[in-house]
Amino acid sequence: MELEEASQSTVDPEVRAYVYSLVSALGGTAADEDGRYVLGDDALACLKDLKKWLKLHDEKANRLDVARCLAEANLVKGDLLEILSAWPEAATEDKIKSKVALACLELLVPLTWPIEKNDIQMTVNHHRHVPYLQLAQTSYKRAILEHESATVLRTTVRIGLPSIALPMGERSSRDEGIIKLLLYFFRNVAMISPPQNLPNEGKDGEVSRSATVEAFHRQDVLALLLTISSNMGEDFNTQDTVIMEVLFHLLKGVDVEKLFMDKKQFKSRNDDDLKSLLAQEAGMHRSYAKNAPTRHNRFGTMIWVKRDDAGKVSTVSGQDVLKDSQQALSKMDQTKKWNKPKQRVKNEEPAYDRFDMPVPLTESASTHLRAFVEEFLDSGFNPLFNHIRKAIEREAERVLEAQQQQFFYLVSWFLEAERVRRRRKKEAKKRRRDKKLEETFEADSFALIATVLNQESFILLNRFMQDRLDLKSWREVQAGMRCFTQILLIVQDMAESPLEEDQEIAENIQNRIFYEETTHDRIIAILRGYKDQGFGYLDSCTELSHVFLRILERYSRENVDLQVRSRRRARKSKKATVKQRQQTDGDDEDEASEMEDVAEAERVSRERKFDFTRFSTKFMTQACIDTFVSFTKYYTDLDTEQLKRAHRFFYRVAFKQDLSVMLFRLDIIALFNKMIKGPEGLDSAGPMFREWDELVRQLVKKMIKKLEQRPELAVELLFSKINSTTYYLEYGYDKQTTSSK
Amino acid sequence: KENGAGLGIDEEIKVTKKRAPVPKLDENRLLSPAGIPKLRRIAKERLKFKGKGHEYSDMARLLNMYQLWLDELYPRAKFADGLAIIEKLGHTKRMQTMRREWINEGKPQDSLDSLGEG
Numbered sequence A: 001m002e003l004e005e006a007s008q009s010t011v012d013p014e015v016r017a018y019v020y021s022l023v024s025a026l027g028g029t030a031a032d033e034d035g036r037y038v039l040g041d042d043a044l045a046c047l048k049d050l051k052k053w054l055k056l057h058d059e060k061a062n063r064l065d066v067a068r069c070l071a072e073a074n075l076v077k078g079d080l081l082e083i084l085s086a087w088p089e090a091a092t093e094d095k096i097k098s099k100v101a102l103a104c105l106e107l108l109v110p111l112t113w114p115i116e117k118n119d120i121q122m123t124v125n126h127h128r129h130v131p132y133l134q135l136a137q138t139s140y141k142r143a144i145l146e147h148e149s150a151t152v153l154r155t156t157v158r159i160g161l162p163s164i165a166l167p168m169g170e171r172s173s174r175d176e177g178i179i180k181l182l183l184y185f186f187r188n189v190a191m192i193s194p195p196q197n198l199p200n201e202g203k204d205g206e207v208s209r210s211a212t213v214e215a216f217h218r219q220d221v222l223a224l225l226l227t228i229s230s231n232m233g234e235d236f237n238t239q240d241t242v243i244m245e246v247l248f249h250l251l252k253g254v255d256v257e258k259l260f261m262d263k264k265q266f267k268s269r270n271d272d273d274l275k276s277l278l279a280q281e282a283g284m285h286r287s288y289a290k291n292a293p294t295r296h297n298r299f300g301t302m303i304w305v306k307r308d309d310a311g312k313v314s315t316v317s318g319q320d321v322l323k324d325s326q327q328a329l330s331k332m333d334q335t336k337k338w339n340k341p342k343q344r345v346k347n348e349e350p351a352y353d354r355f356d357m358p359v360p361l362t363e364s365a366s367t368h369l370r371a372f373v374e375e376f377l378d379s380g381f382n383p384l385f386n387h388i389r390k391a392i393e394r395e396a397e398r399v400l401e402a403q404q405q406q407f408f409y410l411v412s413w414f415l416e417a418e419r420v421r422r423r424r425k426k427e428a429k430k431r432r433r434d435k436k437l438e439e440t441f442e443a444d445s446f447a448l449i450a451t452v453l454n455q456e457s458f459i460l461l462n463r464f465m466q467d468r469l470d471l472k473s474w475r476e477v478q479a480g481m482r483c484f485t486q487i488l489l490i491v492q493d494m495a496e497s498p499l500e501e502d503q504e505i506a507e508n509i510q511n512r513i514f515y516e517e518t519t520h521d522r523i524i525a526i527l528r529g530y531k532d533q534g535f536g537y538l539d540s541c542t543e544l545s546h547v548f549l550r551i552l553e554r555y556s557r558e559n560v561d562l563q564v565r566s567r568r569r570a571r572k573s574k575k576a577t578v579k580q581r582q583q584t585d586g587d588d589e590d591e592a593s594e595m596e597d598v599a600e601a602e603r604v605s606r607e608r609k610f611d612f613t614r615f616s617t618k619f620m621t622q623a624c625i626d627t628f629v630s631f632t633k634y635y636t637d638l639d640t641e642q643l644k645r646a647h648r649f650f651y652r653v654a655f656k657q658d659l660s661v662m663l664f665r666l667d668i669i670a671l672f673n674k675m676i677k678g679p680e681g682l683d684s685a686g687p688m689f690r691e692w693d694e695l696v697r698q699l700v701k702k703m704i705k706k707l708e709q710r711p712e713l714a715v716e717l718l719f720s721k722i723n724s725t726t727y728y729l730e731y732g733y734d735k736q737t738t739s740s741k
Numbered sequence B: 001k002e003n004g005a006g007l008g009i010d011e012e013i014k015v016t017k018k019r020a021p022v023p024k025l026d027e028n029r030l031l032s033p034a035g036i037p038k039l040r041r042i043a044k045e046r047l048k049f050k051g052k053g054h055e056y057s058d059m060a061r062l063l064n065m066y067q068l069w070l071d072e073l074y075p076r077a078k079f080a081d082g083l084a085i086i087e088k089l090g091h092t093k094r095m096q097t098m099r100r101e102w103i104n105e106g107k108p109q110d111s112l113d114s115l116g117e118g
Helices: A002-008 A013-026 A043-059 A065-072 A075-085 A089-093 A095-112 A124-145 A152-165 A173-191 A209-218 A221-230 A240-251 A263-291 A325-334 A363-393 A401-436 A446-453 A455-471 A474-495 A500-515 A517-528 A535-558 A570-584 A589-600 A612-620 A622-632 A640-656 A666-677 A689-709 A723-731 A736-740 B005-013 B027-031 B036-046 B055-073 B079-089 B093-106 B109-117
Strands: A027-029 A037-039 A302-306 A313-317 A563-569 A603-609
Touching: A013 A027, A013 A043, A013 A065, A013 A075, A027 A075, A037 A075, A043 A065, A043 A095, A065 A075, A065 A095, A065 A124, A075 A095, A075 A124, A075 A152, A095 A124, A095 A152, A095 A173, A124 A152, A124 A173, A124 A209, A152 A173, A152 A221, A173 A209, A173 A221, A173 A240, A209 A221, A209 A240, A209 A363, A221 A240, A221 A363, A240 A363, A240 A401, A302 A325, A313 A325, A325 B055, A363 A401, A363 A446, A363 A455, A401 A446, A401 A455, A401 A474, A446 A455, A446 A474, A446 A500, A455 A474, A455 A500, A455 A517, A474 A500, A474 A535, A500 A517, A500 A535, A500 A563, A517 A535, A517 A563, A517 A612, A517 A622, A535 A612, A535 A622, A535 A640, A612 A622, A612 A640, A622 A640, A622 A666, A640 A689, A666 A689, A666 B055, A666 B079, A689 B055, A723 B093, B027 B036, B027 B079, B027 B093, B036 B055, B036 B093, B055 B079
Parallel strands: none
Antiparallel strands: A027 A037, A302 A313, A563 A603
């Protein structure tokens, strides 16, 4: 009795009674009608009333009571979906039935609407209902995707079709509303994912991304998305952001490489994956077995470790330490109980905005999705993203804060997809050419993605990255970084295109990107500013620096007289102008007024020749190195590409810039030692192991030489180096410039 | 205390023992004889390298020396933690001046003079 009352008291009983009576008045399955669903007499009015309840009770009073009641009353699965599925395709013309269907959609959208948890408006009432509702939404999604008898999504498309068919000018605001409602419904369905912190019913597969993609494909939602996005700007206008949201929630976290693999590769890749995983596991067992005890655990060995000449000893127990002294020392360290207190990392971002969590797809889902992506690139990419870019630029009202980040993420995703697609095509062509000896190799131009490679986009991207960097909004900075990385990579591909036109354009773009010194500085600032932003951020920022440095290096080698526009503090240039005046002394008032201008404007910009070595030295600061070190700390989880990235960076530091002293720090050395010599080191059969081994060996060689030459390094090994002493430690004498002053 | 005799007695009986202060790895400890001065000494005595072809064993010897030194200086912390603490201490003003001094001590005097004059 009491328990029942408690569950009743979650919601005001009177509200519950009203809502329940409405739900039961809606209709039901009838025994004498072979279990078909029969609408109630006033079904339409009931639906309208329910909508009013949601609006006037839940929204106005900022509660979730009605939503909760509806979830408990099983409205979606028991009624709404039944009504929709009972709307036969032949009856599309039936006015009343289509009205009922629309009313159902109008209820489905608010019920599946994502519940934003981080609101300041959260009340006790919300805290009570949200977990329940999140689970309920997952079950809604399951029911929508997997209805037994009907295709719910296709039915809802049919609701919108009459409005979509009208030309844009003739649509009433009601028609626009219906289209929007429809798209929001798809967005919600794509977005709902099982809540992470709540127990689920172990049926994740039915609401997974693969299931969503499959259902969207089967029920023609993907086709609708394609149609709308390729006609963006002509027949559609304000729907761009919603379409983008649907795309975002469909594509976030999907691995482009894997998506574009054909069946054979996919299979063999999976087989290889299993093989390599098994090999890895075997390796782990082997390294464990090497140190594992050979006798039972009560065998009771104990040894002394002699410490120094004074005869001090420490004791270590366990027979594994007998074998080698290294083991004994590491065991001594491991048995210490105290840990340095660490700052706890906050992770309060909502999961549905995260795009750096990899999502697996089944084979058939990835086939469908790939077909969609290719078609989208061919037809929808330019119109849609151009349209959204313009909307963002003029700060249109419909563009929400989070959507800018989605925009940049999607641009980066599609650029990568285009790159991978071109590569695959090329490979396929090559293979075919080998067989049939086709001599004409026809290259496609990059026009399909041209709209994101114009000057306006770069300005927008730069401004976005700078803004978000200033605001410390890291997730968004990360989206910007990924986008910029992909742009650089695609421009690089373009420069290698056989078409002369493409090369020219690429040249042009590179010129524009590398002309602004603020861009260079920003990349350094991002790399330097890493602190606990998480692995995804770390991955993106190291990748960006890596790609940027490499492309810029090559470009500046080819264009020796590259100019950059640098901005400096007014003070400095003021000094310079004063100096200049003292020298020339003859110049007239022009300069005086110019000086005033300079004083007014805080910064002044001027051109100067670009010097790559000087620029890359800026990457060799301690902060940047620390970022790469914390990246390398994840070495067991890094793939070949990522390990290569870190390797190249350290190689650059130590041997290209002659700043190996910066790496002579004990924690770095210990990390490198552990990577090569274990325990839990790099896989010695892995493709990057030899390169790393060589790097570490060279580095240690250098360090030991240095230690013998300059014993004071023994102390400096403990610390980050001071600027003034780095030079001395490296070369053995002070810098000329500092000593002359 | 004056009002209720019984209460007063109770209060005085309450003796809160102060917790023993946790030893800290700070500048003072690092600069004490067991700290960096000792490190400088033992580094000179013990760091003998085999050189070419023995990079890894040399590296292991180096790391072991530091680990034992740190264990004696501050037994509480694990090696990696201790290194992190010391690295952080290196940014303080006092440590920086000390570090510069140590380096200057190592510099060959004649070349220093000639550079200063030049």
